[in-house]
Amino acid sequence: MRDFFGTVARSALMGALVGLPILGVGGRILMRVIAHWEGRVPAFSVGGTITVLFMGTMAGVAGGAVHGILRRLINSMPARNILFAIVCTAFTWRAVNALLPRPRLMFVALTFAYIIVMELITARYASRAPFSPEAAPSNPIT
Numbered sequence: 001m002r003d004f005f006g007t008v009a010r011s012a013l014m015g016a017l018v019g020l021p022i023l024g025v026g027g028r029i030l031m032r033v034i035a036h037w038e039g040r041v042p043a044f045s046v047g048g049t050i051t052v053l054f055m056g057t058m059a060g061v062a063g064g065a066v067h068g069i070l071r072r073l074i075n076s077m078p079a080r081n082i083l084f085a086i087v088c089t090a091f092t093w094r095a096v097n098a099l100l101p102r103p104r105l106m107f108v109a110l111t112f113a114y115i116i117v118m119e120l121i122t123a124r125y126a127s128r129a130p131f132s133p134e135a136a137p138s139n140p141i142t
Contacts, residue, residue, distance in 0.1 A: 004072050011068025012061045014121060019060010022114045024053035030110060034103045059095075060114065063088050067118055085115050 028049055035042040066087050074080040092111040096104050 007072050008065050008068035011071065011122070012064040014125075015060040015062070015064015015067060015118065016057050017060070018114060018117050018121065019063065020053065020057045022056070022117060023059050023110065024056025026110050026113070027056050027107070028052045030103075030106055034099075034106070037102075059091075062091070063114065063118065067122065071122070081115075081119055084119075085112070088115055 031052065032042045063084075067084055070080045070084055074083065088111050089108055092108055093104070096107045099107070
């Protein structure tokens with residue numbers, strides 16, 4: 001049981017670290033682009049930017065937790081990736097449901113970037129062999 005929560009916690013932390021730059025900063029940039037497209041004057045406020053960064057990080061935490069749960073429950077990588085993409089896309093689609101179709105699809109594309117980076121990082125992390133004291137050299141300083 002401790003391994004399960006450890007996997008979920010590590011994935012949530014990784015999700016936060018990936019979510020901040022991609023979903024937070026990327027979301028803030030995307031909001032500015034959408035404002036230009038819609039002919040509105042883009043407004044900038046420190047409080048609004050911090051809110052968007054925080055929400056992107058929290059969305060990354062939620063996505064990372066889902067990813068960790070799926071890693072523990074589903075062994076098939078293609079099935080896990082597809083299910084993870086469906087869950088993240090459905091969450092994003094619902095979160096931005098008040099937007100017009102083009103901006104909504106842009107946020108979904110941003111979510112796909114998050115999904116891809118999460119998968120690349122976790123695949124690289126999972127490919128590392130776990131540390132075992134038997135495999136360590138007996139005299140590391142030579």
